[in-house]
Amino acid sequence: TAGITQAPTSQILAAGRSMTLRCTQDMRHNAMYWYRQDLGLGLRLIHYSNTAGTTGKGEVPDGYSVSRANTDDFPLTLASAVPSQTSVYFCASSVEGANTGELFFGEGSRLTVL
Amino acid sequence: GQNIDQPTEMTATEGAIVQINCTYQTSGFNGLFWYQQHAGEAPTFLSYNVLDGLEEKGRFSSFLSRSKGYSYLLLKELQMKDSASYLCAVRDSNYQLIWGAGTKLIIKP
16 A cells, blocks of 8 residues: 655755655545654645645745646655755645645655755 | 644653643644654554544543643553654644644653
8 A cells, every 4th residue: 555655765965956856645635735844843834735736835835836737746846955945854645625634644755955 | 823832752661651741822723633653754643633522542542622722642551662753733723734843752661
């Protein structure tokens, strides 16, 4: 059972370079989310999508962009990485949008920006 | 502002009982979630409370008091595998999830 697959698992990136974190789900969930997790802080929402074709900004969207061309895929792009974007990134999904149910998380992508 | 407070770290003994508290101040309330996260892994759903009272699920129980802005997660018969971080999250009136920083639970033999 795959659930949510994220890639890459970890990456070291030079500042100023671009990077796309991939996220694919096979549960046919309508809603998908990107979070970042930093030591001592709660999960912070970057962007979300309540259904294919729509996206919205979360709490910390600056420096990130997303697209939702279909139900299964929700890539997160950093156009020009900065060291403050060093974090663990989690993709998540839920059956419906607006956080109406439990979230299912991917295994995370650890990104280091130097 | 919106805020979720949890203890940073707790230690308990294998076989014992531990209670992890969560207090919140949010713009409205539409439910409270508990997630478990083992080190280096993804968070996984444990429980959901929207009405006052206790929800029991095996060794784990979760309690909610909306008037006090308070919840706790109770873990009984602790096992070494329960060593993990426990995340409290509240859904506010706009259906946004506000997350606590998590409580790291260390189980000792």
